[in-house]
Amino acid sequence: MTGEQSRLYDAFFKEGQEVLKDNPCQIKRAADGVIECLYGRGEVNGTWCCLGCEHLTRDGCSVKSLGCKVWACVVLERKEPAVVHALHIIRGHARNAGVPMYIRASKEQNA
Ligand code: SF4
Numbered sequence: 001m002t003g004e005q006s007r008l009y010d011a012f013f014k015e016g017q018e019v020l021k022d023n024p025c026q027i028k029r030a031a032d033g034v035i036e037c038l039y040g041r042g043e044v045n046g047t048w049c050c051l052g053c054e055h056l057t058r059d060g061c062s063v064k065s066l067g068c069k070v071w072a073c074v075v076l077e078r079k080e081p082a083v084v085h086a087l088h089i090i091r092g093h094a095r096n097a098g099v100p101m102y103i104r105a106s107k108e109q110n111a
């Protein structure tokens, strides 16, 4: 990853965080400790879309994954189309700028 791609990776990740800051996925911990979101029940430390990921820790996601940040499942797409549209715009800008953004990959793994 070039210096400019690295800078853009961070900037697009931040934009994604801003879009998701009001928790449109409705991620919360249920009474039994399992994480729930619009899609359904995930696992103790993460949502359905993070199931089985090597980067999922006791404290949730441990890496800065741009690919994951701008990804959305079909349920979120159906229930929050404006949010997903905003994520798609960021993804498009990142793609046009040649920024690598594999899902389930840290920034270092994308480099
Ligand atoms: S993208 Fe879908 S599965 Fe992932 S946290 Fe949001 S609602 Fe849940």
Ligand code: SF4
Binding pocket: 046, 049, 050, 051, 053, 054, 055, 056, 057, 060, 061, 062, 063, 065, 068, 069, 103, 104, 105, 106
């Ligand atoms: S890298 Fe992606 S799938 Fe893995 S824990 Fe982080 S957000 Fe979830």
